[in-house]
Amino acid sequence: MSRVFNFSAGPAALPTEVLEQAQAEMLDWNGSGMSVMEMSHRGKDYMSIAAKAEADLRELMNIPDNYKVLFVQGGASSQFAMVPINLLNGKKSADYLLTGQWSKKAVAEAKRYCDVNLVADTTDSKFTTVPDEAGLNFDPDAAYVHYTPNETIVGVEFDYVPDTGDVPLVADMSSTILSRAIDVSKFGVIYAGAQKNIGPAGLTIVIVREDLIGNADPNMPVMFDYKTFSENESMYNTPPTYCWYLAGLVFAWGLKQGGMSAIEAVNKRKAEKLYQAIDDSAFYSNPVELNCRSWMNVPFILENADLDAAFIEQAAAKGLMTLKGHRSVGGMRASIYNAMPEAGVDALIAFMQDFDKANT
Numbered sequence: 610m611s612r613v614f615n616f617s618a619g620p621a622a623l624p625t626e627v628l629e630q631a632q633a634e635m636l637d638w639n640g641s642g643m644s645v646m647e648m649s650h651r652g653k654d655y656m657s658i659a660a661k662a663e664a665d666l667r668e669l670m671n672i673p674d675n676y677k678v679l680f681v682q683g684g685a686s687s688q689f690a691m692v693p694i695n696l697l698n699g700k701k702s703a704d705y706l707l708t709g710q711w712s713k714k715a716v717a718e719a720k721r722y723c724d725v726n727l728v729a730d731t732t733d734s735k736f737t738t739v740p741d742e743a744g745l746n747f748d749p750d751a752a753y754v755h756y757t758p759n760e761t762i763v764g765v766e767f768d769y770v771p772d773t774g775d776v777p778l779v780a781d782m783s784s785t786i787l788s789r790a791i792d793v794s795k796f797g798v799i800y801a802g803a804q805k806n807i808g809p810a811g812l813t814i815v816i817v818r819e820d821l822i823g824n825a826d827p828n829m830p831v832m833f834d835y836k837t838f839s840e841n842e843s844m845y846n847t848p849p850t851y852c853w854y855l856a857g858l859v860f861a862w863g864l865k866q867g868g869m870s871a872i873e874a875v876n877k878r879k880a881e882k883l884y885q886a887i888d889d890s891a892f893y894s895n896p897v898e899l900n901c902r903s904w905m906n907v908p909f910i911l912e913n914a915d916l917d918a919a920f921i922e923q924a925a926a927k928g929l930m931t932l933k934g935h936r937s938v939g940g941m942r943a944s945i946y947n948a949m950p951e952a953g954v955d956a957l958i959a960f961m962q963d964f965d966k967a968n969t
């Protein structure tokens with residue numbers, strides 16, 4: 610067996626130890642004689658798996674007691690609708706920060722439910738910046754403020770958490786959750802599709818302050834109401850049981866790494882050395898402003914785009930996979946989520962330097 614270094618933006622690499630544990634438990638989980646996939650979600654075994662996953666996530670992120678953790682389906686994209694459905698609570702408008710392709714989709718969806726007030730719009734920079742914190746003018750009557758702390762496509766990450774006063778702050782953390790320590794109490798809602806830093810696709814984590822639950826528009830589907838999940842331990846219907854189990858293995862793995870501060874230190878180092886290698890060369894470049902370069906998604910352009918195909922092919926021959934950039938940006942993108950070992954970043958940098966030498 611040989612595992613490559615997989616730089617996919619999502620679904621993304623999972624820790625090898627996690628996959629090995631899942632493999633070892635595949636046919637017989639803990640003496641139960643069955644796979645986790647085959648268990649009733651209401652049975653004692655599965656309930657213990659689900660509860661441990663939540664407890665480990667709470668410990669990892671230091672989630673305060675007045676927040677619920679919901680395990681839902683529909684991806685981050687369903688949260689683009691669930692957020693206004695649950696948080697408008699009679700109000701007419703919400704504030705949005707438009708900083709990339711994902712927040713653009715969130716804005717488009719919210720417009721179906723309310724007036725969207727764009728507090729920031731970085732379209733003119735081709736989404737290579739974050740707005741200046743001092744220039745943000747929030748509407749005190751807005752139902753909530755929504756932003757995307759890490760924009761996965763261009764690789765732009767906020768270097769601050771907006772201060773929205775009493776207005777709940779909502780964050781699409783799909784591609785940054787668990788990458789660094791955060792203060793959950795600053796947020797009203799945090800949501801994330803699992804397939805970047807949590808587990809397989811099919812699960813979405815929603816961390817929501819309790820007072821924001823129970824105000825959903827009653828005309829909306831029951832499955833779009835946070836209360837349906839919070840009142841039923843996310844088991845009103847059959848949850849994505851296997852994804853939840855795997856996410857639990859990833860949370861336990863995160864604790865074993867030493868928790869968020871240890872994970873954060875590794876991620877910072879990985880990102881810094883990759884950006885350093887890009888900046889040190891005349892052959893590669895990254896368009897994002899220095900203060901807001903993403904730790905998780907690192908796009909880079911080759912000076913000569915005619916060499917893109919050769920780069921991809923030769924990288925793949927060295928086991929460095931899925932480096933092709935998003936179609937809207939071109940060039941390359943290395944996604945270096947938690948499961949990407951530092952050795953993978955080192956191998957990528959060494960290859961980039963060799964490729965540069967061979968072609969200049």
Ligand SMILES: *Cc1c(COP(=O)(O)O)cnc(C)c1O
Pocket residue numbers: 619683684685686687711757759760761781782783784802803805
């Ligand atoms: C991947 C991603 C999404 C989309 O997630 P789905 O689970 O596919 O709906 C949304 N926002 C961000 C920031 C992402 O990285």
